[in-house]
Amino acid sequence: MDALSMMLAGSRAEGAFLLRSLLDPPWSLRIEDHAPVTVLVLVRGSAIVVSDTGQSEYLEAGDVALLRGPDPYTVADRPDTPPHVIIDESQNCHAAAGAPALRMTGLGVRTWGNASGGSTAMLTGTYRFDSVLSRQLLDSLTPIAVVPRSSGTEPMIALLAQQITLDRPGQDALLDRLLDLVLIASLREWSALNPSRSPNWITAYDDPILGNALKLIHNQPERPWTVESLARECNCSRAAFARRFSERMGIGPVGYLTEWRLSVAADLLSNPERTVSTIATEVGYSSPFALTAAFTRHHGVSPREFRRRQCAETAASSRVQ
Numbered sequence: 001m002d003a004l005s006m007m008l009a010g011s012r013a014e015g016a017f018l019l020r021s022l023l024d025p026p027w028s029l030r031i032e033d034h035a036p037v038t039v040l041v042l043v044r045g046s047a048i049v050v051s052d053t054g055q056s057e058y059l060e061a062g063d064v065a066l067l068r069g070p071d072p073y074t075v076a077d078r079p080d081t082p083p084h085v086i087i088d089e090s091q092n093c094h095a096a097a098g099a100p101a102l103r104m105t106g107l108g109v110r111t112w113g114n115a116s117g118g119s120t121a122m123l124t125g126t127y128r129f130d131s132v133l134s135r136q137l138l139d140s141l142t143p144i145a146v147v148p149r150s151s152g153t154e155p156m157i158a159l160l161a162q163q164i165t166l167d168r169p170g171q172d173a174l175l176d177r178l179l180d181l182v183l184i185a186s187l188r189e190w191s192a193l194n195p196s197r198s199p200n201w202i203t204a205y206d207d208p209i210l211g212n213a214l215k216l217i218h219n220q221p222e223r224p225w226t227v228e229s230l231a232r233e234c235n236c237s238r239a240a241f242a243r244r245f246s247e248r249m250g251i252g253p254v255g256y257l258t259e260w261r262l263s264v265a266a267d268l269l270s271n272p273e274r275t276v277s278t279i280a281t282e283v284g285y286s287s288p289f290a291l292t293a294a295f296t297r298h299h300g301v302s303p304r305e306f307r308r309r310q311c312a313e314t315a316a317s318s319r320v321q
Helices: 003-009 132-138 154-163 171-193 200-204 208-219 227-233 238-249 253-268 276-282 288-299 303-320
Strands: 017-023 028-031 037-044 046-051 056-060 064-068 073-076 085-087 093-095 105-108 111-113 120-127 144-147
Touching: 037 046, 037 056, 037 154, 037 171, 046 064, 046 120, 056 144, 064 171, 120 154, 120 171, 144 171, 154 171, 200 208, 200 238, 208 227, 208 238, 208 253, 227 238, 227 253, 238 253, 253 276, 253 288, 276 288, 276 303, 288 303
Parallel strands: 017 111, 028 085
Antiparallel strands: 017 120, 028 073, 037 064, 037 120, 046 056, 046 073, 064 144, 085 093, 105 111
């Protein structure tokens, strides 16, 4: 599995909240669900998205906006339209205080709005869970990361738009996977359009030496890698390899390997069937004690406490849903 796939695996949709909105102006929706990641696709019409961080972006048909939580945001027909409704963490809709009346109602399967033939149609997919690995990638995004309409995202968007209003056996699982495809395609497009904001490991993959080293580290963290062995695998001298890696990545090969191993370990702890001992073996530590010591130094808590907190957060999110 490549690094991008591993990083996104933790954000895989499972029972994600999905909704199609059909709207005629004036309309304005205030979203306060604090979701880690939201995918907003404009199918037709136009809209403006304003994050509480201060960033605002206009969207046109075919655009995708990746909204990085937990900051609330507003999506509206115009920047000066006051919010009509507020959507909370349970995806409940409430009238905004002092707002003019806006009749929002169900318009079919996973569809709501104020007009059955609304001039604006958008799809919203909300992820409830993310991971240590995926957060490294998502944190590189701006609060509102806009991916303009492109051939890289259009096929997945068309499928999601087609399937979101259907109610067939297995439909929820199908929609989860389609939402994942839209997210992955959008992240790839965003990284290509914004190389200066992309994580170093994404741009370094194009380097014939560093790209090979990163693949070895990402795909085989359990191996006892050293600077010498990585350099040898990349047909490079130890000194030249270490210098090239540090200059491009901002961290040495051993430091990067350690960070990667401990991030993978953190994500593996979300599976209650995995013991610290088996995880230690999977990420290249000689014993559960060695992993515990390194993990505690890096993450600030022991693997046991990290898992306890994850379980508590997962339980809380499940109650919200």
